[in-house]
Amino acid sequence: MTVVGRSVFYGRQEGVGRAIxxxxxxxxxxxxxxxxxxxxxxxxGTMSEPTVLERWQDLAPPARIxxxxxxxxxxxxxxxxxTHQPIxxxxxxxxxxxxxxxxxxxxxFQTRNGLTFPISGTGSAGMxxxxxxxxxxxxxxxxxxxxxxxxxxxQMAHRLGGEVFVVEQExxxxxxxxxxxxxxxxxxxxxxxxxxxETSTGVLQPxxxxxxxxxxxxxxxxxxxxTSLGGVPVLVDEWxxxxxxxxxxxxxxxxxxxAPVTFNERAIVALKARQRPCVSWYxxxxxxxSYWGDDRAYHHTAPxxxxxxxxxxxxxxxxxxxxARWARHQVNGMAMMAGLQALGLTLLVREPSHRLPVLIxxxxxxxxxxxxxxxxxxxxxxxxxxxxxxxxxxxxxRFGLMGYSSQKRHVLLALTALGMILQEEGxxxxxxxxxxxxxxxxxxxxxxxVEV
Amino acid sequence: MTVVGRSVFYGRQEGVGRAIxxxxxxxxxxxxxxxxxxxxxxxxGTMSEPTVLERWQDLAPPARIxxxxxxxxxxxxxxxxxTHQPIxxxxxxxxxxxxxxxxxxxxxFQTRNGLTFPISGTGSAGMxxxxxxxxxxxxxxxxxxxxxxxxxxxQMAHRLGGEVFVVEQExxxxxxxxxxxxxxxxxxxxxxxxxxxETSTGVLQPxxxxxxxxxxxxxxxxxxxxTSLGGVPVLVDEWxxxxxxxxxxxxxxxxxxxAPVTFNERAIVALKARQRPCVSWYxxxxxxxSYWGDDRAYHHTAPxxxxxxxxxxxxxxxxxxxxARWARHQVNGMAMMAGLQALGLTLLVREPSHRLPVLIxxxxxxxxxxxxxxxxxxxxxxxxxxxxxxxxxxxxxRFGLMGYSSQKRHVLLALTALGMILQEEGxxxxxxxxxxxxxxxxxxxxxxxVEV
Numbered sequence: 001m002t003v004v005g006r007s008v009f010y011g012r013q014e015g016v017g018r019a020i021x022x023x024x025x026x027x028x029x030x031x032x033x034x035x036x037x038x039x040x041x042x043x044x045g046t047m048s049e050p051t052v053l054e055r056w057q058d059l060a061p062p063a064r065i066x067x068x069x070x071x072x073x074x075x076x077x078x079x080x081x082x083t084h085q086p087i088x089x090x091x092x093x094x095x096x097x098x099x100x101x102x103x104x105x106x107x108x109f110q111t112r113n114g115l116t117f118p119i120s121g122t123g124s125a126g127m128x129x130x131x132x133x134x135x136x137x138x139x140x141x142x143x144x145x146x147x148x149x150x151x152x153x154x155q156m157a158h159r160l161g162g163e164v165f166v167v168e169q170e171x172x173x174x175x176x177x178x179x180x181x182x183x184x185x186x187x188x189x190x191x192x193x194x195x196x197x198e199t200s201t202g203v204l205q206p207x208x209x210x211x212x213x214x215x216x217x218x219x220x221x222x223x224x225x226x227t228s229l230g231g232v233p234v235l236v237d238e239w240x241x242x243x244x245x246x247x248x249x250x251x252x253x254x255x256x257x258x259a260p261v262t263f264n265e266r267a268i269v270a271l272k273a274r275q276r277p278c279v280s281w282y283x284x285x286x287x288x289x290s291y292w293g294d295d296r297a298y299h300h301t302a303p304x305x306x307x308x309x310x311x312x313x314x315x316x317x318x319x320x321x322x323x324a325r326w327a328r329h330q331v332n333g334m335a336m337m338a339g340l341q342a343l344g345l346t347l348l349v350r351e352p353s354h355r356l357p358v359l360i361x362x363x364x365x366x367x368x369x370x371x372x373x374x375x376x377x378x379x380x381x382x383x384x385x386x387x388x389x390x391x392x393x394x395x396x397x398r399f400g401l402m403g404y405s406s407q408k409r410h411v412l413l414a415l416t417a418l419g420m421i422l423q424e425e426g427x428x429x430x431x432x433x434x435x436x437x438x439x440x441x442x443x444x445x446x447x448x449x450v451e452v
Numbered sequence: 453m454t455v456v457g458r459s460v461f462y463g464r465q466e467g468v469g470r471a472i473x474x475x476x477x478x479x480x481x482x483x484x485x486x487x488x489x490x491x492x493x494x495x496x497g498t499m500s501e502p503t504v505l506e507r508w509q510d511l512a513p514p515a516r517i518x519x520x521x522x523x524x525x526x527x528x529x530x531x532x533x534x535t536h537q538p539i540x541x542x543x544x545x546x547x548x549x550x551x552x553x554x555x556x557x558x559x560x561f562q563t564r565n566g567l568t569f570p571i572s573g574t575g576s577a578g579m580x581x582x583x584x585x586x587x588x589x590x591x592x593x594x595x596x597x598x599x600x601x602x603x604x605x606x607q608m609a610h611r612l613g614g615e616v617f618v619v620e621q622e623x624x625x626x627x628x629x630x631x632x633x634x635x636x637x638x639x640x641x642x643x644x645x646x647x648x649x650e651t652s653t654g655v656l657q658p659x660x661x662x663x664x665x666x667x668x669x670x671x672x673x674x675x676x677x678x679t680s681l682g683g684v685p686v687l688v689d690e691w692x693x694x695x696x697x698x699x700x701x702x703x704x705x706x707x708x709x710x711a712p713v714t715f716n717e718r719a720i721v722a723l724k725a726r727q728r729p730c731v732s733w734y735x736x737x738x739x740x741x742s743y744w745g746d747d748r749a750y751h752h753t754a755p756x757x758x759x760x761x762x763x764x765x766x767x768x769x770x771x772x773x774x775x776a777r778w779a780r781h782q783v784n785g786m787a788m789m790a791g792l793q794a795l796g797l798t799l800l801v802r803e804p805s806h807r808l809p810v811l812i813x814x815x816x817x818x819x820x821x822x823x824x825x826x827x828x829x830x831x832x833x834x835x836x837x838x839x840x841x842x843x844x845x846x847x848x849x850r851f852g853l854m855g856y857s858s859q860k861r862h863v864l865l866a867l868t869a870l871g872m873i874l875q876e877e878g879x880x881x882x883x884x885x886x887x888x889x890x891x892x893x894x895x896x897x898x899x900x901x902v903e904v
Contacts, residue, residue: 014656014658014659014660014685055552055770056552056767056770056771059533059536059549059760059763059764061536061537061539061545061546061549061760062539062543062545063537064537064539064540064543066537066538066539066540068540070753071538071539071540071541071753071756073537073538074537074538079534079535079536079537079757080535081511082531082534082535082707082757083531083532083534083535084511084513084531085513085515085516085518085525085526085531086518086523086525086526086701086707086708087513087514087516087518087523087836088516088518088520088523088836089523089708091514091516091830091836093513093514094513097511097513100507100508103507120573120574120577120709121572121573121577121734122572122752122753122754122755123752123753124733124734124751124752124753125572125573125734125752127734128732128733128734132732152733155733156733156734159729159730159731159732159733160731161731204466206466207466208466233466247753249538249753249756255534255538255755255756255757255758256538256541256753256754256755256756256757257572257709257755257757257758277611278611279611279612279613279731279732280580280584280611280731280732281576281580281604281607281608281611282573282576282577282579282580282608298841299576300574300575300576300577301522301523301574301575301576301699301701301708302574302708303574303707303708303709303755303758304523304701304707304708305531305534305707305708305709305761306707306709306755306758308511308513309757311511312511315508318507318508319508378543384539384540384543389750
């Protein structure tokens with residue numbers, strides 16, 4: 001392209017024909033190379049030099065085994081689903097896909113709620129969508145806090161203008177109904193926030209009794225199912241959960257980017273009774289539903305290719321069967337826990353029935369450098385696990401076994417790699433015993449399919 | 453999996469071993485088939501029947517040519533980038549990719565702003581992020597409204613508690629600096645909202661003079677560049693734009709799902725001077741930047757595979773060169789406009805210098821059924837174009853030529869298909885003339901690469 005040609009046809013368009021800003025911060029930071037590159041590219045606006053390959057390499061992310069707190073690995077079929085050219089967000093072919101996705105999500109949440117769809121954001125957007133739609137300034141909000149994500153709910157509720165009451169108890173424990181009953185009577189909230197599967201602690205919170213108490217007090221229950229949905233039973237209708245949200249990158253087996261939510265009729269009554277509109281236009285459930293529901297009214301452009309991915313993930317879940325999928329997650333989790341204990345490690349969650357099979361937390365043994373162990377797993381085995389958050393930082397390891405990552409081969413590799421590294425770091429542990437303990441679990445449940 | 457096995461190992465876990473809800477709304481709606489299917493699957497919770505293939509088909513979206521208002525088509529290289537397994541959002545390999553993305557976005561926005569990153573949502577999330585971060589209750593907000601997306605900004609600003617002043621003018625025209633000067637003096641806003649490329653009208657708004665006026669009045673300018681970024685010049689630093697947001701699915705050439713934003717130093721001062729925190733935790737620019745910036749602190753899980761896609765799209769933009777890319781969009785747009793006019797159609801935007809080359813609007817001729825023409829283009833040619841919005845509903849066609857969709861072959865196909873259909877629908881038009889007019893533009897700018 002010549003300067004003459006440009007000046008002819010761009011004559012009246014603002015900003016064209018001027019020297020454009022060639023930003024090369026990376027190169028500038030690197031000193032001499034930066035100067036060279038700047039000189040080579042010049043500032044004459046022609047960009048005639050083939051400068052690109054100085055910086056951009058082919059995308060080649062390392063092939064990690066994702067056994068941290070999420071994202072988890074993704075079935076290749078889900079990744080392939082994303083490679084279709086996008087289609088229009090109002091195309092009838094896309095509308096049909098939206099219907100399939102809504103139906104798949106209803107099955108997954110075990111609900112008949114019509115207002116069930118994916119929010120166009122990650123799990124935290126799902127959390128914010130649920131809270132922003134239900135909280136008006138000065139609404140009383142009770143947050144049951146026993147981990148990092150309860151704290152996040154409290155922060156969001158506070159920003160949204162809610163009058164927030166927090167009942168906190170030890171991280172690593174679950175709430176019992178009595179505690180909740182007392183808090184309900186004392187604070188008389190409109191909304192109660194509870195985390196089903198606390199990703200920061202590995203606690204699986206029993207829900208049914210608490211949901212009944214919340215309903216008896218005429219409050220609404222918002223349940224965080226980010227780490228549970230698709231991995232352990234989430235029975236929205238049976239338990240009487242009013243609102244729930246999740247995320248695609250944990251037990252659903254898709255990449256991060258969408259946040260399934262569901263609102264029941266009691267929640268919809270509350271949405272419709274608001275004094276003023278939801279402060280967030282983007283997350284307004286009734287507006288978004290005018291698109292995802294039967295109106296098909298344009299609201300925002302859905303993340304088309306992520307919806308393709310979610311559809312394939314839901315299809316895979318249906319093919320596996322929900323109960324078979326829960327069983328796979330349960331058995332792999334039990335094998336991992338048995339192996340970790342046989343290595344001489346202590347699980348953070350003391351009560352066995354509250355141990356989440358999809359996110360397992362163990363205390364870091366005395367004298368072991370927690371960060372070094374994680375770094376060695378990552379660099380020597382491409383195996384990602386997670387560190388502790390908040391007060392548990394440096395004190396625990398977190399092992400995720402979610403979605404496509406929940407497979408026997410990963411359990412055995414993780415136990416082997418961890419045991420080997422711990423031995424080398426000076427912690428005496430018995431690898432044979434760990435593998436034998438895991439294998440005993442698998443033998444006991446030989447009827448469960450533990451590989452995908 | 454047998455019931456016995458299940459009852460053993462699930463003994464203490466809530467919700468397992470109970471009959472699960474088998475939701476088949478589609479089948480239920482279809483009457484007899486639904487009853488059969490229900491009976492076939494039963495409600496014993498075993499899910500032993502291979503029921504899935506009754507419903508799920510292989511994902512096979514139609515191969516559309518996307519010449520509507522977005523999403524646009526995506527380079528196959530970008531689609532392939534998404535097929536990598538995700539990696540952790542705190543993985544050093546991902547952090548390196550984040551740095552490349554930030555740098556690519558700074559080049560694209562033509563800015564040195566450090567606070568430049570993609571919001572984890574679609575374009576409307578970008579809009580909401582910019583407004584929610586800058587508006588506190590009772591802040592005075594001036595919205596320059598000449599189309600659908602200005603109206604959306606006004607709605608969002610109102611929900612966020614801003615005192616909103618709207619200056620509206622005819623859809624299809626651009627604002628002139630005098631109008632803005634008067635509005636600034638009258639309303640003395642903290643924030644001014646302007647749309648650079650109005651997707652609903654096809655107007656390209658000159659920015660530089662208005663940005664100077666806004667700055668002189670010590671207000672902040674928020675610029676919507678959803679449809680302009682990557683297709684026509686967006687010179688954030690040179691024009692003095694304080695905040696801008698965009699989306700990935702228009703001229704950037706990636707699927708929808710991310711919203712690039714940039715905040716300059718004046719905007720950051722405003723962020724830091726807030727009396728109370730941003731009402732949205734998810735979109736809080738300073739919090740999100742604690743992750744995208746040098747702190748690398750966990751905020752939320754980024755949509756990893758969408759970031760892979762954006763990186764590849766930015767790499768492609770760098771390879772093409774910004775000016776060459778602008779020229780491609782400009783020439784294809786000019787050829788399309790010339791062809792449409794030669795067909796005897798009237799462009800909505802009367803002022804030639806305000807015609808957006810990437811989104812072209814023409815009036816629907818009298819007697820032509822607008823919806824039928826669009827349906828025929830879609831079903832006979834897999835060619836998607838868009839209808840008018842708001843007051844322009846039914847009155848205009850909208851042709852997008854954005855990103856990978858902006859190619860000579862699409863221009864010639866669209867003119868041919870449209871001309872043929874219009875003729876068959878009873879509108880006398882000269883196809884030869886249309887093709888000749890488009891070809892004349894291409895010949896005049898033979899030095900510009902108009903195919904990807």
